[in-house]
Amino acid sequence: MYDHLKGFRDFYPDEMGARREVIDQLEATARQYGFREIGTPALERTQMYVDKSGEEIVEELYAFEDKGGRDVAMTPELTPTVARMVVAKQQELSKPIKWVSTRPFWRYEQVQQGRFREFYQTNVDIFGSSEPEADAEILAFAADALTSLGLTGEEFEFRVSHRDILGGLLEAFDTDVQTKEAIRAVDKSEKISEAEYHDLLVEAGLTYDQAAEFDDLLAVDAENLDELVEFAGTDRVENAVTNLQNVLDAAADFGAGEYCTLSLETARGLDYYTGVVFECFDSTGEVSRSVFGGGRYDDLIESFGGQPTPAVGVAPGLAPLSLLLQRADVWPDESFTTDYYVLQIGDTRDVAAEITRTLRSRGHVVETDVAGRSFGAQMNYADGVNAETVVIVGEQDLEDDAVTVKDMDSGDQEQVPLAEFPGDHDRPTLADFE
Amino acid sequence: MYDHLKGFRDFYPDEMGARREVIDQLEATARQYGFREIGTPALERTQMYVDKSGEEIVEELYAFEDKGGRDVAMTPELTPTVARMVVAKQQELSKPIKWVSTRPFWRYEQVQQGRFREFYQTNVDIFGSSEPEADAEILAFAADALTSLGLTGEEFEFRVSHRDILGGLLEAFDTDVQTKEAIRAVDKSEKISEAEYHDLLVEAGLTYDQAAEFDDLLAVDAENLDELVEFAGTDRVENAVTNLQNVLDAAADFGAGEYCTLSLETARGLDYYTGVVFECFDSTGEVSRSVFGGGRYDDLIESFGGQPTPAVGVAPGLAPLSLLLQRADVWPDESFTTDYYVLQIGDTRDVAAEITRTLRSRGHVVETDVAGRSFGAQMNYADGVNAETVVIVGEQDLEDDAVTVKDMDSGDQEQVPLAEFPGDHDRPTLADFE
Incomplete structure (x- = not known):
């Protein structure tokens, strides 16, 4: 008798019916917002991921040499592929480009609750607008998708941060600080002790006093963002704070305001984010990890050889989302009739x-x-x-x-x-x- | 600038919209017949395919060793996976089991018109019935799916054959004939010259006279199937002919009669078929290859370690189907509004x-x-x-x-x-x- 591979799953009709209902709802909401479906390959050249994330990414990939001698990898995420597709037809595509797709991705990593080696995500992206309304539309889509699945504002929150506020503050401490490393430390801060967190910040180039002050600054509440501008005294932080406030205002107009909380400590692990970033959390804390996240990545298209094209997106994953929906008791019943x-x-x-x-x-x-x-x-x-x-x-x-x-x-x-x-x-x- | 891999495709929204409409229609028809959706992994152990199809299959697979040292392959077809899934829950699943799913598969092969290295199929299968009504339901589903896509009986035909008639006739000539090889020759017969075809039959163990007679026998029309029974004089051929007639009668009751033509020369390449097999062809011949095919494979579940479980299925592929729909001018227009x-x-x-x-x-x-x-x-x-x-x-x-x-x-x-x-x-x- 054969078995499925570790971290891969067989979905029999009852479970699949519930999953299909959730996917259909995510996609129906995206369609209501004018996002249009694309189809993308399961294999890409490994080099694309190495260029974007460094040689070490290969350890996490299902990467191999195909029969034609090409180094290929099963796609671990959609963003590089859609960036490649935008670049390939940059002239023909009218802006803003609004795309959605749901499909599996693959990463060779530790299997744990809500995390598998084969996992499904619904990717929703807007290319070609740097306006706060684009960030807000992504937040509003995400909120609408969750409430249409039966969740309420009691059940989830979007912790919203801004990469350029973090980067600008770090720069204000010391222009030589290694921003990427420091932001990765912020991303890890909730999972490690304060001392370990500060150690990482010091490794990135801050002093211990600066690390403590930085930590304090990130705890600012939404009404006092001006304190950050005053502290830094740079256009960069001022612009970033204004942008964050504009996004939150626009999100409120589009109906997502009640789900958004300022949380500068939320950094998103991926290096390519440039502006607003956010993560969805279970308000009860029972699902302890981030359910999904998104944000703005304005430099990626250019780094892929395209013309400068701002971008913002979100990618709910079905497995962590199902943990939240089950915790809130709104995971669909078997619906087959x-x-x-x-x-x-x-x-x-x-x-x-x-x-x-x-x-x-x-x-x-x-x-x-x-x-x-x-x-x-x-x-x-x-x-x-x-x-x-x-x-x-x-x-x-x-x-x-x-x-x-x-x-x-x-x-x-x-x-x-x-x-x-x-x-x-x-x-x-x-x-x-x- | 990065490009997609050869044989892999990017679908932008216009093309994807049309593809989605076709997939939705195939799945909606399947749902109307009571088929229930399953979800299946993209990777399986390579050994499963080797056991089923022999060592040479590996040449066509995207096969590699994963980071945990497992020999794995990107799934080239669904049948082994569903067979594995049926075996894993054989006791719990109530029969007949009726499953549908649409997803990509991968084969490293020559890229040509309507054939890619990544290709989508909608697999529809019934497990647990050896009755002719099950074969007929698969034929009726396929016909309903095509007509609901706008095709008429003028546009396509199902060429229906029966593996056990072919096997029984071969056995009647010579019990030592290599049936698999001879049936593969039949499968190739339309693509090669008559002389080459007969050479292959002789290689499989017939004499040249027998090859010619076998060839004549297969040209029998539906009214004269009794001639085959008379020729062979075996229960095996008699039962097979009766089964084929029963399937065609049941298909007529279920509304697929007008699309079915007897064509014993249609053999289906895959070794695991056991009873009725059929292939869908473009009636005009403009799409020259088989559009898709299906049939009965009663021995596979048992060979996978399960209890004997009869099975019958069909798997329309989106790429060849799109050639037929485009040829008939019913490929969906861009539908986005x-x-x-x-x-x-x-x-x-x-x-x-x-x-x-x-x-x-x-x-x-x-x-x-x-x-x-x-x-x-x-x-x-x-x-x-x-x-x-x-x-x-x-x-x-x-x-x-x-x-x-x-x-x-x-x-x-x-x-x-x-x-x-x-x-x-x-x-x-x-x-x-x-």
Whole structure:
């Protein structure tokens, strides 16, 4: 007997039905915002990831040499691929470009709760606008998607930060500080002790006193962002603070205000972010890790050889999202239903098939026996697939030129003339014949 | 600038929209038949494919060793995976098991028209029924899916054959004939000369006279299948002929009769088929290769370590299917439409955002400016996304406590009091205010 690989999953229909409902809802919300679906390959050249993230990324990739001698990798994320696609058709695509797609990605990493080696994400991105309204639209999409899944503002929050505030403050301490390393330290700060955190900041070039002060500054609340501008005294921090405030204002207009909390300590691990970044957290803290995140990455397209093109996006992952939805008790129930089961007794296939075809042609979900099973076995099956109505086509019914229509909820049934079923009824049920 | 890999494709929204429409239609038809969606991994152990198809299959696979030292392969087809999944939960799953899924697969092979290294298939399978009605349901699903995509019986045909008739005839000639090799020769027969075909049959163990007679026998028409029974004089051929006739009768009841043609020369390349097999062809011959195929594979589950479980399925591939749909001129047009574009002039974001939110909450597709663009640029964008109605929120409109509603088809527009838009109209258009 074969088994699936560690970190990979088989989804049987019940679980898949719930997952499909969640994916459909994420995509329907994106569609309402005017995002358009794209399709992307599962393999890319490994070099693309190395250029973007450094040689060490290869350790996390399903990377190999293909039969043609190319170094290729199974895509660990979508952003480099969409950046490549934007660059390839930069002239033809009208801006802003708004794209959505849902698909699996692969990373060779430790398997843990809500984290697998094969994982699904819905990526939603806007290219070609540096305006705060674009960041706000991404936040509003994310909030709308979550509330349409049944979550309320009690259940989740978006912790919003700004890369350029962090970078500007660090620069104000010391222009030689290694910003990337320091921001990675901020990203890790919640998972390590304060001492370890400060050690990392010192390694990045701050003194211990500066590290403590930096830590204090990041704890500022939304009303006192001006203190950061005063401290730094640079245009960079002033502009970044203004941009963050503009994004929060626009997010409020677009209906996402109540879900946003200022949290400069939220840094997002990825190096390519440049402006507003945010992470979605479970408000109860029961799901302890970030559920998903997003932000602005204005330099990536240019670094891929394109014209400067601002970009902002978010990528909810299905596995961590399912933890939040399950914790909040709004993970979808099994949703599979069957409108009709057409039951055959004896040699009645031709009539049963005719009824089945007619009901299907009216758009209904209809099953009939394909396994030569007994009355009882067919009834069990009909029950198992949540059939609403069973149409019994028995030899005796047919002698009366009739079928028996059974409501599976009440168990009531009635013989109905064959000429009247389904007749002109678009979606006939027992009630139509009582 | 990076490029995608050879044989892999980027789908931009226009093309993706058409593909999505086709996939949705295939899946909607499957759902109407009671098939339930499953989700499956992109990687499996290479050994599974080697066990099923022999060591030589590895040459066609994207196979490699993962970081944990496992020999893995990107899945080249779904059947082994679903067989594995059926075996893993054989006791729990109620029969018949009816599954559907659409996803990419990967094979390292020559790229040609309609054939890529990454390709999408919709797999539809029934496990647990050996009855002819199961084969017929697969044929009826395939026919329904194609006609719901706009094809007619003039456009395509299902060439139906039976593995056990081929095997039984070969056995009747000579019990030592190598059946697999001979059936592979039949599968190739349309692509090679008659002499080459006969050479291959002789290599498989027939004499040249037998090869010619075998060739003649396969040309029998549906009314004279009894000639094959007479020729062979074995229960095996008699049972196979009866089964084929029963499947064709059942297919006729289920509405697929008119699309089916007997064609014993159709053999399907894959070794694991055991009963009825069929391939869909373009009736005009313009698409020269088989569009897709399917059939019965009753032995696979057992060979995977499960209990004997009959199985039958079909797997339309999107690339060859798109060739047929395009040839028949029914490939979907770009389908993306936008219900509303809410246009901002001046500092009107709060009102525009409020209208946008209200319209979205009623289920509509609504875009508004996220890029600080001019009136003209916004109008161009609205036109580019096929907006049906543009709601102009100008500073002057707001001074009159109004917005301007513009029908993009006629170009007509009207100022409407803010209090009345969208008001109680579920889907307000200019006509509601004229």
